[in-house]
Amino acid sequence: MEMKGSDIVVECLLEQGVDTVFGYPGGTILEIYDSLYKYQDKINHILTSHEQGASHAADGYARATGKVGVCLATSGPGATNLVTGIATAQMDSIPLVAITANQAVSLLGKDSFQEVDIAGVTMPITKHNFIVKKIEDLAPTIRKAFQIAKEGRPGAVLVDITKDVTIKKGDYKPQVPEVIERRSYTYPTETIKKAIQMIEKSERPFVFVGGGAIAAGASEELKEFVEKIDAPVADSLMGKGAYDGTNPRYTGMLGMHGTKTSNLGVSRCDLLIVVGARFSDRVTGNTAKFARNAKIIHIDVDAAEINKNVAVDLGIVGDAKSILGALNLLLAQQNHPQWLKEIRGLKEQFPLTYNPDILTGPYVIEQIEAMTDSNAIICTEVGQNQMWAAQYYHFRRPRQLITSGGLGTMGYGLGASMGAKYGKPDQVVFNIAGDGCFRMNLNELATASRYNVPIIQVVLNNHVLGMVRQWQTLFYDKRYSATILNDKVDFCKVAEGLGCKAIRVTKKEEVLPAIQEAIDYNGPIVIECIIQEDDKVFPMVAPGAPIDEVFDENDISE
Structure with a gap:
């Protein structure tokens, strides 16, 4: 026609x-x-x-x-x-x-x-x-x-x-869309056999999972694989939810703001199996010293990623779901009780901590998790708010965390949260922001109010560009160049002026009631939480350092 x-x-x-x-x-x-x-x-x-x-x-x-x-x-x-x-x-x-x-x-x-x-x-x-x-x-x-x-x-x-x-x-002739079949990759049988041999020889295996596992829909195969090789699991920011964050095997995020358990565990393992991750510099730290005690198996759909940032011992190019499925069929059950005991010891020795006496970003994230039973969709901006959300919210399934990983786009989360809500209207959607990110694209509150999109916008307001200030504190002798935002902007009034409901929280005891009110409210709402300007994200790895040199506030004071 x-x-x-x-x-x-x-x-x-x-x-x-x-x-x-x-x-x-x-x-x-x-x-x-x-x-x-x-x-x-x-x-x-x-x-x-x-x-x-x-x-x-x-x-x-x-x-x-x-x-x-x-x-x-x-x-x-x-x-x-x-x-x-x-x-x-x-x-x-x-x-x-x-x-x-x-x-x-x-x-x-x-x-x-x-x-x-x-x-x-x-x-x-x-x-x-x-x-x-x-x-x-x-x-x-x-x-x-x-x-x-x-x-x-x-x-x-x-x-x-x-x-x-x-x-x-x-x-114009109507056409049924071409079905995108799961691409068939002809990786040699010897490659799978070699991977199995490496796994069977390993005494301290560790699995590191990235966003490629989510894109491949490989979560079930990943869970079975982890159980079969009897290993702990860490993830990248993009890999959150590929493996259940509430599972005892899970050790937390890896890298610059990863847990000490993940960073030390990967540094001590003898075999690192990487599924759908690209070895970002924020994950590896000093690449020359990354997982230096381990052989590395890298599974990725993109051949260009193999040996791009980190040299590996075995690269398997293909669909993660198919490769893990093939490995699961051929693998015998492995057992590493001493290794898992060592990892549990690290988790007990190095838990994530924050100041319990004041209102902080981590406390807010933990209360959101408690109120949503770890089942909400969490969008974030970029910076401290993003890292706190990644550290303190335990993602149970794929596509729960929506965040800008590679580009690190401030101003991303509010628009993304509306898109997520349109895609998943039956799920509770939060966007976690710092005040620096929020002011970049807060005009999208007008979109949320126009269509009455029931998103919950949380602003962790410390009146500074928190992550940049953290670097200035630690590495620039506290020269706070262009990072202080202590101006006259009233986010609650701005939100109300753009047609949204707003709540300001200044005390810990106000957090849970505000979250409950937001969940019950059938419309866009902003919760502004006033936190201290020098709250920091720990643990941390200094730029250029190996990830096993991860430190926290206790290490600084000592």
């Missing part, structure tokens, strides 16, 4: 099972928005306050559901405002399709009004991108974009469509 290009765009989105998109209109994308108006009973468009909020909302939707998130923007500044969100998704391997519209083909390259080469801008931060200049290419390109975003290692894809293509009419 013949239809306008803009209608073809929406029909293709419906083909792909898209039910919600996030965006902001403008001149060149008006035809697509006119089609969205016609299709409003079939597809839900959420008008955000800023295009960056739209990209983060699409990202949060994707992380919460495992489906492809979709955002829309017009040309020029609309498109460039998506850049941070696109890069955030790509760094964390999140399936995202960003659709932008550009000037007509005849106006490209002429510095036309709001013309930007957004494909050129985003080339380094996307898995792939397209410019559609012909109506006959439109539907195949959108279909291909979704396929690329989902298959293999997921990622962000940009589709830039010239305005004349959205206006022209072309032939």
Whole structure:
């Protein structure tokens, strides 16, 4: 059948099972928005306050559901405002399709009004991108974009469509989306046999899991594997929930702000099995001294990650779910009672601690966990708030923690929490923020109130850029350059002015009632918690140091 290009765009989105998109209109994308108006009973468009909020909302939707998130923007500044969100998704391997519209083909390259080469801008931060200049290419390109975003290692894809293509009419034939089969990797049988031999020889195995295990849907296979090799488990920030954080085998996060148990355990193990993690510098510390007593098996879907940051003894390229399944079939039950006893001893010797006498970020996180029985979706911003959430909330399942890992995007969490709530409307959704992050994109509270999205925004307000100040305290002789935020901004009044309910908490005994009120309230609500400016995230590894040189406040005082 013949239809306008803009209608073809929406029909293709419906083909792909898209039910919600996030965006902001403008001149060149008006035809697509006119089609969205016609299709409003079939597809839900959420008008955000800023295009960056739209990209983060699409990202949060994707992380919460495992489906492809979709955002829309017009040309020029609309498109460039998506850049941070696109890069955030790509760094964390999140399936995202960003659709932008550009000037007509005849106006490209002429510095036309709001013309930007957004494909050129985003080339380094996307898995792939397209410019559609012909109506006959439109539907195949959108279909291909979704396929690329989902298959293999997921990622962000940009589709830039010239305005004349959205206006022209072309032939459209409905098409059932191509099923993205779990890719079959032909890793040699000898590779699996070698892995089993390494596991059977090991006396102190340790499993480190990253976000790739979540993307692969490998949690059940991972649980069985860990039990079979009788090992402790640590995770990266992106791997939270791949393994149940309430399981006694779980030792906490690994790396710069990982637990002493995880950092020391990985440093003492004789075999480290890494599942779907990319050895980020925040995990490894000094790579030359990382897991220096261990042989390393690295399982990853992306061959480029093998030996990229850390040299490994055995790399297995493929789908984590399939590889773990193959190992589970062939492995005999292993037993390492002495090793697990040593790990339990480390957990008892080095628990996470904070000052119990004052209102702190960790205390707030623990109360949120208690009130939600470890079952809420927790979104975060970046910095101390993020690390406290990762340390003190025990994630039981995949897709519970929604956070910017690789790019470390301040201002990410509020938009992402709205996307998560649209993706999982029956789940309680919190966004944990510091005041520095919150002020970056707090305009999205207006979006939450417009649509009455019942998200719970917690602001841990210490009136400073907490993580940067922590570094300035520890490594810059307390030269607090541009990190003090002790100004006259009243977040509660701002929240109320943007249509949300607000509660200010200044004492420990006020925390639980505020959380209960927020959970019971059917709408967006902000809880501002006033904490001390010099609360710090511990444990910590100094930049460039090996992870076994992890320290806390007691070590500093000694």
